[in-house]
Amino acid sequence: MTETFRQRLVDVVGQPVLSVSIDLQDFAVFKTLYLDRRATIDDAKLVEYYLSYRWLDLKSDDTYIDIAAQDCPFAFFVQSHFGCEVYRQDLYYMTKGIHGTDIGGNASRIPLKTGSVSKMSLHNSLEHFEGRSDIRFFREAQRLLRPGGKLLVVPLFIRDEYSTVNDAGWVDEDGVKHLWGVGARFARWYDPAQFKTRIIDNSNKLDLHLYHVDNAAEVDPSCYPYFALFEKRAG
Numbered sequence: 001m002t003e004t005f006r007q008r009l010v011d012v013v014g015q016p017v018l019s020v021s022i023d024l025q026d027f028a029v030f031k032t033l034y035l036d037r038r039a040t041i042d043d044a045k046l047v048e049y050y051l052s053y054r055w056l057d058l059k060s061d062d063t064y065i066d067i068a069a070q071d072c073p074f075a076f077f078v079q080s081h082f083g084c085e086v087y088r089q090d091l092y093y094m095t096k097g098i099h100g101t102d103i104g105g106n107a108s109r110i111p112l113k114t115g116s117v118s119k120m121s122l123h124n125s126l127e128h129f130e131g132r133s134d135i136r137f138f139r140e141a142q143r144l145l146r147p148g149g150k151l152l153v154v155p156l157f158i159r160d161e162y163s164t165v166n167d168a169g170w171v172d173e174d175g176v177k178h179l180w181g182v183g184a185r186f187a188r189w190y191d192p193a194q195f196k197t198r199i200i201d202n203s204n205k206l207d208l209h210l211y212h213v214d215n216a217a218e219v220d221p222s223c224y225p226y227f228a229l230f231e232k233r234a235g
Contacts, residue, residue: 005160006212012192013200015208017226021215022047026054034077044220048123048154049074051227056150058082062118065089065144067107067137068125075101084119087112108136110144117144121152130186135202142205145232151206154227162191206230 006017030050031043052074058064062084066075069088079086079101087103088094094104098111105111107129120141129137141151165187190198200208209229216223 008160009158009192009210013196013208013210015210017210017212019214020211022050022213022219024215024218027219033081034074036073038071042220042222044222045124047216047219047223049077051154052121052123052152053078055227055229056119056121056152058084058119060084063087063116064119064121065103065110065117067120067122068128069093069123072123074123106133108133108140110140112144114143115146118146118149120145120150121154123154126153127157127188128186129188134188135198138199138203138206141230142203142232145206147232147234149232151230151232152227153230155224156190156195156210156226156228157188157224158190158192158195158226160191161189162194163189203230205233207233 009017027047027050030053031046034046034049034053036046036049052058056064058078058081060083062082063086064075064078064084065087066072066078067089069075069090070093072088075086075088078084087098087101089103089105089107089110091104091106094102096104103110103112126134126137145151166185207230209231211227211229213219213223213225213227216225
């Protein structure tokens, strides 16, 4: 991250960007605790769950939702490790409605009571919210979160220029194009101004904390170093 961009981000969003580092030994311990057998899981992905594990301050009396979770087992790890109530939400991977710990449907219309959730996270998923669905989600998150509740966005894809693509994905070694997940055809990069307009200006009940992981490349060269933590204000 250049100092010019960092200052631009501070000037536009009105918040400092705090530098943090991953404790690599602690991350190694986490990888022995959280076992994810999905084929595409590498350290760049695991560190997203590690940041939720460490930064959400999870406790036994929490109600946690993994938003746009696909088929990720992280919520079950949270349930077994911390003893709290958990849900997984996804638009494409789950049947509409609440089915045990799974919630199918749009993240902007989650069928839970106002103030019933204390912790939420989005792991590499906010950038796939199409159209105004990112804006609508943050309005819904404010409704769901109880005072003091926390929402983690990791990573936060933000850079100098705003852009969107409608054919997002990756190409394998045989030249075959793949989506990042079912329905994940869209991707968005925020710039500071669009992040303020779309997210901050629609999150007036949330306090924002922006972070840059200074040693992200030591974890994995493909790690994107920004993440954001939102906290619901009292009252």
